[in-house]
Amino acid sequence: MTNETIEHFDVLIVGAGISGIGGAYHLLQECPDKSFVILETMDSFGGTWKTHTYPGIRSDSDLYTFGYGFKPWTGPPIATAQEILDYMGEVIEENDISTHIRYGHTIETAQWSSSEKRWTLSVKNLEEGRQVEFTCGFLWMCQGYYRHTDPYTPEWEGMEQFQGTIVHPQTWPDDLDYTNKKVVVIGSGATAATLIPAMADKTEHVTMLQRSPTFFVARPNNNELADTLRQLDIPDEWTHEIVRKKILFDQEQIVQMSFQYPDLVREELYKGIREILGEDYDVSEHFEPAYRPWQQRIALIPDGDLFHSIAAGDASVVTDEIATFVENGIETESGQLLEADIIVTATGFDLSILGDISFTIDDEPLDFSKTVGYRGMMFTGLPNLIWVFGYFRASWTLRADLIAGYVCRLLQHMDSKGFQTVIPTLRPEDEDMELLPWVDPENFNPGYLMRSIHLMPKQGTVDPWKHTQDYWRDKDELPVVELDDGALLYK
Numbered sequence: 026m027t028n029e030t031i032e033h034f035d036v037l038i039v040g041a042g043i044s045g046i047g048g049a050y051h052l053l054q055e056c057p058d059k060s061f062v063i064l065e066t067m068d069s070f071g072g073t074w075k076t077h078t079y080p081g082i083r084s085d086s087d088l089y090t091f092g093y094g095f096k097p098w099t100g101p102p103i104a105t106a107q108e109i110l111d112y113m114g115e116v117i118e119e120n121d122i123s124t125h126i127r128y129g130h131t132i133e134t135a136q137w138s139s140s141e142k143r144w145t146l147s148v149k150n151l152e153e154g155r156q157v158e159f160t161c162g163f164l165w166m167c168q169g170y171y172r173h174t175d176p177y178t179p180e181w182e183g184m185e186q187f188q189g190t191i192v193h194p195q196t197w198p199d200d201l202d203y204t205n206k207k208v209v210v211i212g213s214g215a216t217a218a219t220l221i222p223a224m225a226d227k228t229e230h231v232t233m234l235q236r237s238p239t240f241f242v243a244r245p246n247n248n249e250l251a252d253t254l255r256q257l258d259i260p261d262e263w264t265h266e267i268v269r270k271k272i273l274f275d276q277e278q279i280v281q282m283s284f285q286y287p288d289l290v291r292e293e294l295y296k297g298i299r300e301i302l303g304e305d306y307d308v309s310e311h312f313e314p315a316y317r318p319w320q321q322r323i324a325l326i327p328d329g330d331l332f333h334s335i336a337a338g339d340a341s342v343v344t345d346e347i348a349t350f351v352e353n354g355i356e357t358e359s360g361q362l363l364e365a366d367i368i369v370t371a372t373g374f375d376l377s378i379l380g381d382i383s384f385t386i387d388d389e390p391l392d393f394s395k396t397v398g399y400r401g402m403m404f405t406g407l408p409n410l411i412w413v414f415g416y417f418r419a420s421w422t423l424r425a426d427l428i429a430g431y432v433c434r435l436l437q438h439m440d441s442k443g444f445q446t447v448i449p450t451l452r453p454e455d456e457d458m459e460l461l462p463w464v465d466p467e468n469f470n471p472g473y474l475m476r477s478i479h480l481m482p483k484q485g486t487v488d489p490w491k492h493t494q495d496y497w498r499d500k501d502e503l504p505v506v507e508l509d510d511g512a513l514l515y516k
């Protein structure tokens with residue numbers, strides 16, 4: 026490859042999802058002199074919100090906190106994928122970000138050279154069907170956490186016998202007609218909870234088949250404080266900031282209460298569900314999980330729509346194990362036959378480690394599982410690289426925003442000191458530190474993460490090697506934390 030075909034940028038952002046676009050905004054505002062590019066496999070921006078097109082697709086957390094800190098959200102708290110895409114589109118247009126994005130570019134390999142102090146990326150240009158190279162000083166990984174192309178579907182006995190259609194929400198066929206069909210949705214996460222009320226009006230019946238219950242909170246899809254502030258003609262920027270702060274304050278209380286008084290929090294959550302389903306409904310069998318509230322983000326059910334579909338008899342819940350697929354549906358361990366024309370496998374994701382890019386450091390292949398995370402966003406032995414992995418409990422974008430601010434501060438710091446390389450490195454006092462899994466399985470245990478935790482970096486037991494997943498701590502620490510802390514080695 027000749028040098029003419031290699032483009033160089035100070036910063037290269039992987040992915041044009043909500044994290045990558047947010048990163049671009051921060052760079053333009055805080056490091057306007059840096060050249061940068063966003064490389065994105067798909068043919069447009071949005072990431073998660075472009076990939077998923079199943080009926081009803083919407084956020085499960087509120088957009089005051091899932092939206093960016095810098096761009097007011099003016100719609101209802103829970104937003105559809107299209108509303109999120111429109112919001113991101115405005116950020117791109119208002120800040121002229123599109124000139125920085127290359128769509129249809131899949132990064133396949135990333136090689137760090139210590140002598141050149143730069144990354145070289147081998148990239149497939151999908152439109153032109155050729156391999157191109159990019160080099161950059163700093164790599165900003167905003168590739169999300171799951172494989173967009175391949176959903177996770179477990180193998181069940183008898184699947185080949187089923188005569189109907191099996192679909193995964195991640196690859197929803199545009200032409201799937203479910204009018205007057207019997208549908209079984211396997212799973213009880215936010216996706217199942219979204220799909221079911223969106224399909225229930227048209228289907229003959231839709232059944233949610235779950236192995237075990239999930240926490241949900243049923244709430245009107247409006248925010249009273251936001252409505253009041255708008256009535257008072259308060260500027261959108263202020264309303265966004267105030268409502269965001271209030272939601273985060275309330276969430277912090279609930280998270281703390283979930284640790285201290287889990288039973289009380291449980292009861293509060295069940296109360297809202299019982300109000301819709303009535304006293305005769307077996308809430309304990311279908312909606313009372315064994316785990317503690319907030320071990321995973323609690324999906325918000327706007328206007329309780331899932332529960333209204335159940336109350337109306339259009340949808341129902343079965344809590345049971347799958348024994349086998351049969352010709353006309355699913356037989357459960359307890360012997361029930363759930364008839365189905367369509368089976369939806371809302372069974373989650375396959376974790377994608379670092380965007381499935383194969384990394385080498387000075388010609389040595391990277392074993393990511395051997396690295397130790399620095400504040401959950403940089404890694405020992407990995408130079409000039411940051412990874413945005415959002416929060417499980419709070420909105421993902423809160424962390425993307427905080428990390429973006431940190432990257433810009435780090436880049437400014439390196440410029441002011443004339444450094445070109447930064448590598449997190451265990452200090453002498455850290456050498457004997459116990460290493461733990463990337464997340465504490467007691468505390469956060471979504472299936473996609475537990476299936477692949479052995480491939481993930483480790484975390485340490487002392488700062489800055491802990492991965493706390495604690496927004497309320499990060500928000501105070503990350504914007505001011507010391508950059509010369511002895512654990513970041515600069516050259």
Ligand SMILES: Cc1cc2nc3c(=O)[nH]c(=O)nc-3n(C[C@H](O)[C@H](O)[C@H](O)COP(=O)(O)OP(=O)(O)OC[C@H]3O[C@@H](n4cnc5c(N)ncnc54)[C@H](O)[C@@H]3O)c2cc1C
Binds near residue numbers: 040067071074173420
């Ligand atoms: C259905 C669904 C609903 C969700 N709802 C919420 C919610 O309400 N609240 C919340 O906090 N979180 C939610 N999440 C988690 C969600 O994924 C994140 O909140 C957020 O959208 C992730 O944004 P991202 O930009 O970091 O990654 P993604 O949205 O995953 O985008 C990553 C982008 O990187 C691109 N990419 C990856 N690898 C490469 C490569 N090698 N080369 C080039 N491009 C690459 C991908 O094509 C993609 O466009 C939800 C997830 C799903 C699947």
